[in-house]
Amino acid sequence: MEIEDKFYTCEEVPRLSFQDAKAMQLIADEKPVVLTHAHICEPALKWDLKYLLEHIGDAEHVVFASCSNVFKYYDDQKIKFCPQFERPTEKLAMTFKEFYQRFNNWKPGEKKLYLQQSLSSTVGPKVAADFVSFNWLWLTNLQKLVNWGALTSNLLLIAAKGGLTPVHYDEQQNLFCQLIGQKKVTLFSPEHHNRLYPHPVYHPHDRQSQVDLSKPNFSLYPGLRHLHGHEAIVGPGDVLYIPIYWWHQVESLNTHPYTVSLNFWYKAPPADNISYPLLPRQEVVIMRNIEKMIVDVFKEPSQVDHFFQSLTLGRYT
Amino acid sequence: MEIEDKFYTCEEVPRLSFQDAKAMQLIADEKPVVLTHAHICEPALKWDLKYLLEHIGDAEHVVFASCSNVFKYYDDQKIKFCPQFERPTEKLAMTFKEFYQRFNNWKPGEKKLYLQQSLSSTVGPKVAADFVSFNWLWLTNLQKLVNWGALTSNLLLIAAKGGLTPVHYDEQQNLFCQLIGQKKVTLFSPEHHNRLYPHPVYHPHDRQSQVDLSKPNFSLYPGLRHLHGHEAIVGPGDVLYIPIYWWHQVESLNTHPYTVSLNFWYKAPPADNISYPLLPRQEVVIMRNIEKMIVDVFKEPSQVDHFFQSLTLGRYT
Ligand SMILES: [Zn+2]
């Protein structure tokens, strides 16, 4: 089914029961799917602000603060290459209590907050017990079935309504569990990689698109005209599979004052024997490696830019 | 001194005695220079068609035939990647006698011929004796002084007046000895590499510019506007040093019915420790290696093109 009112064509991500064999096939094929009634982390469906305030523990949490409610990720490690880079958000560390107070008492004019914290052993006993009773049996079976690597982290995300994570891709498989409130997730397959014009790999916004999907600049980014998306609206209990290297933009809807989600990130399957034609996501990996290699050789971003221009302008373009 | 009447600015290549220390410094710095009175291959100054007909031997020689008197080089091995490629010249094998007869009796409407043959042990005793009495002492000293690798070949070139070898670069150091007639050689430093838009490395015209310097297309190749050349007119006894990776175009002037030249090709100096900034010719090598690697990975030229477009369009361009 086509969804109108945006500049790109868009289809709905299928919603399937987690017991449906078709759902498993989609995951094996690295296509997005919303798993319903998955009960993967049912005990976490009660993780509202109040519950977390009481039970998540006293450790410090990573919180981003933005003037605009848009949270474009950046890699601190890469700012040294781009001295003119201005952080679009502030990265803060605070206890959950501090977060709760600022987040809950937010007033117009103040910065918006977005908590992004990996679950760790510092959580209190109740959250720990919830975590232990996740459906690990099902998760482990899936992991084996589709040949994923290790579970690397569970990222807890708490955003205000309207909060937006602009379009980017991750280098891991993601089971995205919606706990509280609703989110709209728009995905684009790796076949659309070059239509989303990622920042250079050396750039702090590596893995992020240069494109603002709300203000598409077609003359700068002509490939946008051929973009095709997949859209999912997820609510409590839904689990969205975001395949590795798939682009995605995530927006907290206004149907609840805030949203809580929990990521399960898994390492990519081990590289099997290369077969042709290469998968789009394999092309992305090659591209990333070439860019890293050239940064290693030239050190200076301006020289990297110049190199790629010399390599391609009037030759491959 | 500026030379007018072309779309790029141009300076004369210095002419220096082969005993001038400045000449050696230019070679060490990989800058072109014409060595006068070098007597490197003085015995070959008598290698006119008649003499060669008598003494070069009965082996077959490589001769290119062109409808236009332009001889753009192509690599036979790379035609398999580009099935639509049409050879701009025909590559023939013939004895010197056959060459002599066709070349000397050329009539309008017939194809122009251009002999390009490495000297080998098949030459007759007189040519062999000439070769042995080249100034090998001086050559070996130079080779040591500027740290060149092995002498790989001596290419004998025989062209009709007006014959043109379009702009390209070689991957070896070249001492270009003019024997009979005059040639105009136009050179461009590797700093101008991207202003000459080389064909892709997988293309049969690898190392050749896509640009026709006699019909510059500034909208396709805007970098041409900033091209700066070096020009040398060489006659019998002159030795032009063409530094490795320097672009050059060679034209046989009309002052003699034909030209004879002899190349001394030497391997590049061994790669020393990398120091920054990289030399333009080191950038060229990196570029070539990246392109080769990507051809190895994708096999298909159309996919190589697509890859480089994805990598750079709207990102580095
Ligand atoms: Zn993500």
Ligand SMILES: [Zn+2]
């Ligand atoms: Zn050449």
